[in-house]
Amino acid sequence: MKKELGLLTLLTLPFISSADWLDVNMPVGVTDISEDVFGLHMLMFWIMIAIGVVVFGVLFYAMWKYRRSNNKTAADFEENHKLEIAWTVVPTIILILMALPASSLLKKMYDHEAEEGGIDIQVIGWQWKWQYKYLDEKVGDKPLSFFSNLTTPADQYETNQATKGENYLLEVDEEVVVPINTPIRFLITSNDVIHSWYMSDFAVKQDAIPGFINVAKTTINEPGVYRGNCTELCGERHAYMPVVVRAVTQDEYQEWLQSKKDAAEQIAFLTEKDWTLAELMEQGEEIYNTRCAACHQMNGQGIPGFYPALAGSDLVLNDKPKHIEILMEGVRGSQMQSFAEQLNEVEMASVITFTRQAWGNDRAGDGEIVIPKDIVEYKQKDS
């Protein structure tokens, strides 16, 4: 029934020539709740259409029938109590009929209790990326955690020279992998400003607010890759922090978990390795372009008034300990965040080395490089 209603809506719309143009309605989604929400939305839609047909029907009829050329003298009447009572009572009844299903569905959506066999994933909004922590899965003594960054290359949106890919602005380096048919609680919060985690296919939209943890519970019925967005203005790159969820079977999920844990152990090994400048530079440039260039720009010049330049910056040139500290701790009261959790020791060392070497900084400053062991030492000193 719900699908027929949706189809009918689409048929009433003109100019449908390609598949893209069919995206004119809310998706039905892949959870029981999202199907209910879609049903409620269509119910409201048809009630509005019905009211519109009646009200505008009378209006247009009167406009045509009582045009001056057809009706020389206007009637002179005011007020009619029966009519006025009717047009107050009838809408009230319609509203009550709308409020009843809406209220009961809302109550159902507000069931936030943890369930047997369910999983909890903490979602943290950052300018401008999402962090996911699997609270039930440990790596060492910490929960499995990763950041999810946009991977659409800048030449697709900034210079528009490359052809835009199919998932333009809706693709990330690390997808959130979850099992189907399992109750998942997303515990949503923020590290800096307010973001909002929006996944239309689950009918989930919850604000990520610093100092608050909002809960959204969902059970996904079908495997697939689902794409959503940040929906609360969070600054410059608000449009560039998509949400991508990959729903898989329980077996595939377990396999994925194992591979994530193995990868985490690999990092520990790589930290001990001796790194050459070329290796650090190569990896550092890649990280710089995806994590840093949005603010500090590809050429390291920053944006005056917003983001400081790194090219020729005294701190970058000559103060290695301070440079490490800023990346590890962030700068309070500014948009420079701590990258301690976002980058592992190898990535951290390579990106710092890159900025100290690029744009002529190697000649202008002391040219000292940073190796993963420096970061490990910083962490040990800290604790």
Added chain:
Amino acid sequence: MSAVVENHDHHHGPKKGLLRWLFTTNHKDIGTLYLWFSFLMFLTGGAMAMGIRAELFEPGLQLMDPIRYNQLVTMHGLIMIFGGVMPAFVGLANWLIPMQIGAPDMALPRMNNLSFWLLPSAFTILLSTAFMEGGMPGFGWTFYAPLSTNYPNIAYFVFAIHIMGISSIMGSINVIVTIMNMRAPGLSLMKMPLFVWSWLITAYLLIAVMPVLAGAVTMLLMDAYFGTSFFDAAGGGDPVLFQHIFWFFGHPEVYIMILPAFGITSHIISTFSRKPLFGHSSMVYAMVSIAVLSFVVWAHHMFTVGMPLVAELFFMWATMLIAIPTGVKVFNWVATIFKGSITYETPMLFAIAFVVLFTIGGFSGLMLAITPADFQYHDTYFVVAHFHYVLVPGAVFSIMAAVYYWLPKWTGNMYDEKMGKLHFWLSFIGVNVTFFPQHFVGLAGMPRRYADYALQFAEWNAVSSIGAFLFGFSQLLFLYIVVKAVMAGKKATPQVWDGARGLEWTVDSPAPYHTFEVPPKITEQTKL
């Protein structure tokens, strides 16, 4: 409107030259200033909208970086709300309230002058940030903390808002004092024309909520520069508190921008149907109910912040209730047209379009009130479509209708009817082509305030941009028509429209510089 003729009372005519406008205490002059200022702001905010739609014409960043885009979105909202719609209604209030209640002027003429001249100062301060390092505010017109607290140049924004608020409060006091004390003998409150009623209610709303806005921006200023943590979670503050305070101002603000439109539409529909309004007192009661309800629905802007279930239910039900008095108003307009003898001059076309398109905005508003569905609609283009439907073919169309309707009274000249109709049809088509497709992309999931978007939304965004350019450039036609009517045109009679009711139609066209120095007598026969 400089063609105002001084035809009696020699020593009280207008001064000559620019000083006339600087020092004027005459309600008609001040009304004119407000209207021209709001038109200037309408073009400024409109130019920004053109920039926004040009950038959104296709996916990718073509014309500006996202910082500039956010600045345009923010300034477009601030300028259209505080510089376009609100001053336009204050200008109409200045021109019309004294003439409609048979008063010689506003009650507090010097304050009236000050409340106007504060506005250009406020907008100069706000717009001056465009030339500073860090640039204009880019946190959206809702300036949610903590995004706004870390932004450059916010002190300019805060002071500009303060000055606008002072201007609005002074203007509102003036309106209330004038209406309460200066009505012609025999003009009881319940006999008062609906535009006057709508402004009386609006003025009370403004006085109630402008101080709340002032409080919000002051706390923001303290957080940004004086180390307080009202809205900073790390310092024990609460970012959600900001939203509660803001929307406690913000929702009544929405009705501040639509109540005067209800008044205007009621006059115009009655005039061109040549019938009295169907239910004068029920219209008054409906407006009062809408105003009262506007104070208890604010959190429907915040359904996704994680409020408890009871709060969500309360704000959903309270919001749905607004549909009842709003329905009463729409049904009243339809009943007024019924059995009339209707002609379709430009003001009537705009007024009918107002009724239809505002109602469509009301439909989407009712859908947005349904909390479970709002989780899908919230902060998508569905919301953008909704509030532009109530603000552009709602508030802005009513202002245009009012200008065409009363222009002959202000200038003494009829505007060019053919050009007026052309302006109407271009605007009507433009507005719908712009905003109707935004319902589609919103439902399909396109978030608002996005400088760039996924490929699936490309086609409808292109359509929307084309509509916006059509609507935008049509407004130059409006300027041309108004200027032409100010300069010359067929002379208007005092009555102007044969079906018009009200005291303003009993004075000459153009209205003399001073009117009703002796209050008119209101009797049972006076057509109001």
